[in-house]
Amino acid sequence: MKVKSNRLVDRAEPAKIPLYQKMKDDLVQRVLSGEWRPGELVPSETALANEYSVSVGTARKAIEQLAQERMVVRQRGRGTTIATNRGGSTKPFRFLKFFSRDHIRTEESIYLEIMPGKATAQEAKSFGLEAGAPVARMVRLRAANKMPMLIERAAIREDLCPKASQLITLHRPVSISSFLDRMFNILIMRIDEKICAALADEEDIKHLGAAAGDPVLAVERLSYDLAGRLIQISQLHVAKEAYYATSTK
């Protein structure tokens, strides 16, 4: 029941998408196209409303949704800017949700290994590339308040981030997301994580002070950019520190 003959509907109707939705989609495209770069001021509500021939209220709704998705930042009196991950004043471990009794004051990244490589079959599938596509590989130790917290193994696709391995070797950035933003104008907007329990491996023992047989958290992280493209695949081993997540229904 409830089957419609969709022939006509699908072809004739323009699917009845609200104006603010179409406008929002178009604004996203303009950001992706590079017309506006991260940190840049975009036209005001009224200017955009005129451009799209909609009322300010409608334009506002489109822009406000982008602000909610953290794609833009609105400031009264100043204007609306494209979001950035360029660090500086932002808090450490922005994308990591650690629980620790003491505040984290300093964040450090110690690179153990950086090298260009080729995507494995599985990585290629996740990235949507052919196997053997170029990736930057790295192993880093991440520390908070001078205490090593975790080991990260990461692969970054080099088709979108050309010469990433060389640039990382050169700059050894504390924050990869900030680095991707500055170097390639790639904004990490969403990270999916899968967490499971594992036993400490040799590297955990060597670098995290874990003992053989100690349990660790093994986290797989998939980092997506503004356009929803998978940019980075990481495996984290977290030792001796709680990890936290929060869910609001």
Place this chain on the structure above:
Amino acid sequence: MKVKSNRLVDRAEPAKIPLYQKMKDDLVQRVLSGEWRPGELVPSETALANEYSVSVGTARKAIEQLAQERMVVRQRGRGTTIATNRGGSTKPFRFLKFFSRDHIRTEESIYLEIMPGKATAQEAKSFGLEAGAPVARMVRLRAANKMPMLIERAAIREDLCPKASQLITLHRPVSISSFLDRMFNILIMRIDEKICAALADEEDIKHLGAAAGDPVLAVERLSYDLAGRLIQISQLHVAKEAYYATSTK
């Protein structure tokens, strides 16, 4: 710099809270007071706008924010209802974020132990009660698709949920949040989790099929109701299955 003499400001000014914000706060209070019960229809936008002597647009903004916080559910043509956790058509493990290759079709709760107890000093502190306050304690095995996934130890405050241990013994609910909603009109709206790695204990070995020395995920969950009161404290041990969380910047 930028210091204001606050004497007058603090006393005289009503802090300049937007109308929609005041209205929203008041609506929350009315829900908390029990004036509207979960599942119930609240007055329409226009009715509420009249009642608060604001325009529909302003009322709409207040209501839409509540909808975003999942405190109410809006349906075109029907009206706005207070959110509920009463199960039925809702998906299993609603508050749990499992990763598994196969879809979860059935969810089961096997109660190993249910008994009234007294809050430990630490629990009491978390609940904001005195030590020794009555709580319901339970140990359950939770299974998906007939496979045991985790063991949960929980304490529920009985001052807000009187005779909870007896009622749980009687009904053995699959979902506690749904049970709290039905029995006590308590809506779990937020759950904070801390996750760390641990080794399987005797119960994990007995009930989850873990081996000695196997790593497990140890999760501490704090469940808060609509009013922000801590209702339940749980410790979960998750074996042999990945756990996942997602973060959007």
Place this chain on the structure above:
DNA sequence: CAGTGGTCTAGACCACATC
């Protein structure tokens, strides 16, 4: 059918940042 929420308009005034 009447009533609901969803979209959209066209104004107004304000607080604030910048120059």
Place this chain on the structure above:
DNA sequence: ATGTGGTCTAGACCACTGA
């Protein structure tokens, strides 16, 4: 002083639900 986003109003029409 100008222009920005934040709040607020008072309408309009539409799509949908339920009786």
